[in-house]
Amino acid sequence: MSNSQSSEEHRRKAEEEKGSIAFAVVTVSDTRTPETDRSGQAIRQLAEDAGHQVIAYRIVHDEPDEVADALEAFSDSGAQVIVFNGGTGVSRRDRTYDVLSRALEKELPGFGEIFRMLSYDEVGAAAMLSRATAGTYRGCAVISMPGSTNAVRLAMEKLILPEIQHLAWEITR
Numbered sequence: 001m002s003n004s005q006s007s008e009e010h011r012r013k014a015e016e017e018k019g020s021i022a023f024a025v026v027t028v029s030d031t032r033t034p035e036t037d038r039s040g041q042a043i044r045q046l047a048e049d050a051g052h053q054v055i056a057y058r059i060v061h062d063e064p065d066e067v068a069d070a071l072e073a074f075s076d077s078g079a080q081v082i083v084f085n086g087g088t089g090v091s092r093r094d095r096t097y098d099v100l101s102r103a104l105e106k107e108l109p110g111f112g113e114i115f116r117m118l119s120y121d122e123v124g125a126a127a128m129l130s131r132a133t134a135g136t137y138r139g140c141a142v143i144s145m146p147g148s149t150n151a152v153r154l155a156m157e158k159l160i161l162p163e164i165q166h167l168a169w170e171i172t173r
Contacts, residue, residue, distance in 0.1 A: 007166075015165050023047045024056035024079035026070045028086035028096045029147060032059055039085045039152040046156040052164070055079055062087045067099040075138040080168045082140055083160070086147030088131045097131035100144050104135030111143065111159060115151075118158055122150065141167050 025047075027040040034040075037059060044054045056077050060066035067087070074082045087096030101107070111134035119127035132155070134143040141164070145155040 010166055010169070019165075021047075021052045021164050021168055022078055022080045023052055023054045024074035024077055024082045025054055025058075026067075026074065026082065026084045027057075027059045027147065028062050028067060028084060029059060030061050030093065032086075032147075034059065038149045039147050042149050042152050043083055043085065043156060046153070046161065050161045062093045062095055064095050064099050067096055068103070071100065071103060071137065071142065075140050079140060080171075081160075081164060082137075082142050084142070084144040085152050088133075088144055088146050090129055090131070094131070096144055097133055100135075100142060101133060103137055104133070104142060105138075106136045108134040108136075114159060115145065115155055118154055119151065122154070136171055139171060141171060 025040050025043050027037050047054055056074050056079055058070050060070050084096055087094045112132045115132040116127045116130055130146050132145045143160060145151055
């Protein structure tokens, strides 16, 4: 069986076994509110349009304790995937990556690598400033991306939604 056949078989099994995936969404921002959080709204809409459910949502300040608290709370919430948006850059206030990278049990470096490659087409060399990352934590997939709505759409449409059932299946098998 070739690798592509194996991947396709895994995707098929994952879709059969996992069905709808339970998402938790965390927006990391010092300024956004539920009304102005376009990126969090986009994640919710894209996930739901793909047949999944958003079971938890929170906006936290870009403070390490708040990011860590959201990770802990949502890993115990029944969510299969926790999607963070915001705080992935290199400014002093960007701390999401720092908190999550210390907590991840297994890192998925391909997510960040492919995200930056795809982002390059949109933002050029500035793509290298993103510390988008993904991995596993307590049986959940954890994905962290920049907070811009364009970045969220790119990550959700090109990377997360096409593989989320497969990823959730792999983590639990």
